[in-house]
Amino acid sequence: xxxxxxxxxxxxxxxxxxxxxxxxxxxxxxxxxxxxxxxxxxxxxxxxxxxxxxxxxxxxxxxxxxxxxxxxxxxxxxxxxxxxxxxxxxxxxxxxxxxxxxxxxxxxxxx
Amino acid sequence: xxxxxxxxxxxxxxxxxxxxxxxxxxxxxxxxxxxxxxxxxxxxxxxxxxxxxxxxxxxxxxxxxxxxxxxxxxxxxxxxxxxxxxxxxxxxxxxxxxxxxxxxxxxxxxxxxx
Numbered sequence: 187x188x189x190x191x192x193x194x195x196x197x198x199x200x201x202x203x204x205x206x207x208x209x210x211x212x213x214x215x216x217x218x219x220x221x222x223x224x225x226x227x228x229x230x231x232x233x234x235x236x237x238x239x240x241x242x243x244x245x246x247x248x249x250x251x252x253x254x255x256x257x258x259x260x261x262x263x264x265x266x267x268x269x270x271x272x273x274x275x276x277x278x279x280x281x282x283x284x285x286x287x288x289x290x291x292x293x294x295x296x297x
Numbered sequence: 298x299x300x301x302x303x304x305x306x307x308x309x310x311x312x313x314x315x316x317x318x319x320x321x322x323x324x325x326x327x328x329x330x331x332x333x334x335x336x337x338x339x340x341x342x343x344x345x346x347x348x349x350x351x352x353x354x355x356x357x358x359x360x361x362x363x364x365x366x367x368x369x370x371x372x373x374x375x376x377x378x379x380x381x382x383x384x385x386x387x388x389x390x391x392x393x394x395x396x397x398x399x400x401x402x403x404x405x406x407x408x409x410x411x
Contacts, residue, residue: 192339219399228301228388228402229340274339283328283347285400289339 188213190275192288200296202264207291209275210257216278218258219285220249223272265295299323301403303389309409310379318374318406322391330400331364331374332388340388346372347394379410 193208209218217236221229233242235251235258242249246269248261262269272292276285302321310316322329331343342356346366357363361380366372376383386407390400 227404228390229400230402231399234399276340283345284342284353287340287342 188215188277188279188286190277190286190288192273192275192291194291195289196292196294198294198296199265201267204261204263205265205293206259206261207273207293208257208259209288211277212256214255216255218251218255218275218277220258220260221274221276223274223290224270229272229274265293267295267297269293270295301389301391301401303387303403303406305406306404307407307409309411312381312410313378315375315377316379316408318376318387318389318408320372320374320389320391320403322370322372322389323401324370325393326391326401327369327394328392329366329372330390330392331372332390333358334386334388334405336385343374343387376408379408381410384408384410 189211191210199205217234219234220232222232223229233244233249235242235249238253238255240251246263250259272290274290275288279286301323304319308316327348329346332340333343334340344357344364345353361377364374386405388402388405390402392398392400
């Protein structure tokens with residue numbers, strides 16, 4: 187069974203601090219996606235990582251795909267209140283049309 | 298262009314009543330998904346439509362749940378004889394084929410069963 191575990195479940199830090207959240211599995215994924223969901227909205231795709239060891243940067247956000255394609259991390263530098271939200275990772279199930287979703291990391295950045 | 302829209306945005310219903318939730322996907326997106334999200338949790342897959350193929354209903358939690366997609370566009374999720382445990386946010390997403398690419402989500406319908 188393919189599962190995605192995200193940690194921590196909840197993180198509250200001060201503006202300006204750095205943080206890393208994780209998305210782990212015992213299964214290999216062909217790709218992993220990271221979404222951010224703000225209250226009252228649906229998730230919005232931030233990035234897709236495809237190649238083992240790949241690093242992608244989106245402004246202050248750095249995404250990494252593990253060499254074995256079983257895990258991914260999201261690092262935020264100098265967090266801002268606008269980064270507040272639920273961060274979800276997702277990967278395609280073997281069927282290729284369904285996504286398996288992690289439970290998410292709820293991130294709060296305090297001004 | 299317009300994104301995915303859902304209606305109503307909020308629905309409060311009494312236990313035992315039926316409810317219908319509507320989703321208008323992005324024009325041209327042949328794949329459509331329904332998910333359920335409990336407070337602060339991840340997404341629980343409910344059902345998947347792709348073009349004219351038979352839908353994948355494997356995620357529907359009980360026979361009280363059903364969904365249809367008319368004309369390959371608008372979809373309706375129906376919950377019969379609602380129970381308090383059905384309270385959640387119901388999200389709809391659409392995507393281009395093959396379906397596991399970027400999914401575009403609507404804002405969701407928050408269902409509260411009293």
